[in-house]
Amino acid sequence: MRILSIYLIGLVFGIGIVISGMANPAKVLNFFDFFGIWDPSLIFVMGGAVTVAFFGYRLVLPRPRPIFEGRFQLPTATRLDARLIGGSALFGVGWGIAGFCPGGALPALGTGRIEVILFTAALLAGIFVARGLQARLRNRNSSAATTGA
């Protein structure tokens, strides 16, 4: 029951992504091409999604707990640090080069298109390498802290 519900939620997301145009790099890149062949469609994707989520979260979050879990797990970080801003800026560069973002590419995998598979493989490699780097940074910081350096 729980797994089926989650599967269906993924399906709603996947259908939303493919009909919105977010899975189509030509459309995504044209959205950002203000000084060329600009296609403003994706404003409506973000507008629709953020509006629905804004009001929906207000209905859901005051509840004592989610249906299948003991508590809501919301991100707790509040600091605007270089990692957040730099990482996001870097993501934008990659998005502007490839035209796929993770949320667009995952549902697009269902088309079996080789371009999507290649992008996703490179995406996973990037995540893997970055996680390794993060772990090393954490280790260095913690050993620096213990030695008082």
Added chain:
Amino acid sequence: MRTGYPFCKTLLALGKCRHDAESLRKRGMIETAFTPFQSLAGGVLIGLAAVLLMWTLGRVMGATGILAGLLAPASVYDFGWRAALLAGMVTGPVAYLAVTGEMPPIEVPVSTPMLLIGGFIVGVGVTFGSGCTSGHGVCGMARLSKRSIVATLSFMVTTAATVYVIRHVFGG
């Protein structure tokens, strides 16, 4: 050829913007139709899925987080719901095929090396930035999270700048 690209006209007057069929093809640019209603409907479904995930599991719907969690799941249960969510997402195009009789359009005006380089950079960026378009751009913005608003502004600016440089500085 589609007409009426508002900002392009300005550059066109300066001789800096060409979008006749041949120069577009040479630069690998593919024209797309303006689809406000379809895109809005898609956006509403994306938002709905985010709300449903919060209602059932109490989690934000971020593609980065879901994927990263699949690579290093905390438990069997943790892996299970992430895999179910991903399986649902991947079935999206199949549902689209069942209703419309064709696969959703995926046009890739990008060479394979650029696709790979872009994908790798996206992976590094979303890991350090703790999220992407779905996590920061939809869920975080809807929660009015300061971090997500800043992250979204940050990647929107660099994406637009990157597209500008590729298409109009190097590609022009």
